[in-house]
Amino acid sequence: MNHRYRAPLSVARGLGSAKDGLSHWWRQRVTAIALLPLTVWFVVSMIALAGQDRAHVLTWLHSPVNAVVFSLFLITSLYHADLGLQKIYEDYIQARWLQLSSRIATDFAAVILGAAGVFALLRHAFGG
Amino acid sequence: MPMTMHERPLSPHLQIYKVELPMLLSGLHRITGIALSVGSILLVAWIASAVYSAEAFASLSRFLGSFIGQLMLFGWTFSLMHHTVNGIRHLIWDTGRMLDVKQIHASSKIGLSITIVLTVLAWILGGGFPGGAL
Numbered sequence: 001m002n003h004r005y006r007a008p009l010s011v012a013r014g015l016g017s018a019k020d021g022l023s024h025w026w027r028q029r030v031t032a033i034a035l036l037p038l039t040v041w042f043v044v045s046m047i048a049l050a051g052q053d054r055a056h057v058l059t060w061l062h063s064p065v066n067a068v069v070f071s072l073f074l075i076t077s078l079y080h081a082d083l084g085l086q087k088i089y090e091d092y093i094q095a096r097w098l099q100l101s102s103r104i105a106t107d108f109a110a111v112i113l114g115a116a117g118v119f120a121l122l123r124h125a126f127g128g
Numbered sequence: 129m130p131m132t133m134h135e136r137p138l139s140p141h142l143q144i145y146k147v148e149l150p151m152l153l154s155g156l157h158r159i160t161g162i163a164l165s166v167g168s169i170l171l172v173a174w175i176a177s178a179v180y181s182a183e184a185f186a187s188l189s190r191f192l193g194s195f196i197g198q199l200m201l202f203g204w205t206f207s208l209m210h211h212t213v214n215g216i217r218h219l220i221w222d223t224g225r226m227l228d229v230k231q232i233h234a235s236s237k238i239g240l241s242i243t244i245v246l247t248v249l250a251w252i253l254g255g256g257f258p259g260g261a262l
Contacts, residue, residue: 029222032215032219035215036212036216039208043250047253047254050255050256051254051255054178054186057178058179070175074168077164077168078168081161081164081165084165085161085165088158113168113169113172116172116176117171117172117176120172120175120178120179120180121175121179123179
């Protein structure tokens with residue numbers, strides 16, 4: 001189609017607003033805010049666990065508070081990372097197919113990592 | 129994408145700008161974000177190895193204790209601190225505050241200082257630096 005003789009408005013008309021312009025930005029900020037206290041907790045915990053043996057780490061993980069907060073930290077981090085990486089692909093990857101496949105691969109990786117991490121935590125929490 | 133306008137203006141090329149701290153920190157925000165994303169694989173590996181296998185946990189601990197491993201962990205610590213501190217700057221900007229050029233320069237210096245102090249502090253409290261590989 002030759003757009004040269006059409007006004008910009010006539011090209012845009014009918015495509016409609018996607019209505020989700022703010023959604024990505026908003027989810028990025030909400031996860032960022034959630035990550036502030038979670039990161040403080042994570043850093044303090046990692047300092048306490050640095051250099052400890054496996055038994056100590058497992059005892060620490062057995063506490064429901066630690067298991068739940070660790071899950072929250074992991075899931076929120078992965079969600080935030082997935083959103084951020086999507087923007088990076090959109091900015092730097094020109095080829096549409098590569099941009100989309102990178103996004104999908106990252107979505108899959110984030111869900112797999114989240115499921116694997118949370119399952120390991122639950123497995124330990126409930127014994128098995 | 130249908131191009132409906134011709135000769136759209138281009139922004140000046142990156143090389144034309146004088147390199148300044150706020151610009152470096154902005155680039156570093158994305159780089160540390162990528163590093164932390166990759167680091168989450170290590171985090172899950174650490175949890176999974178602790179839960180499932182003593183041997184896997186031992187070899188991961190050995191690797192993390194090596195020079196390369198310590199370098200990675202130090203980079204991870206710095207990345208987490210920088211991304212968090214610089215992220216707070218972004219959240220403040222999102223409320224419409226601290227957006228003057230002077231304020232942006234000031235907060236970039238303050239932010240980087242806090243990042244360095246927190247990184248070194250976390251590393252020392254975690255038992256790093258003296259006598260260790262790093």
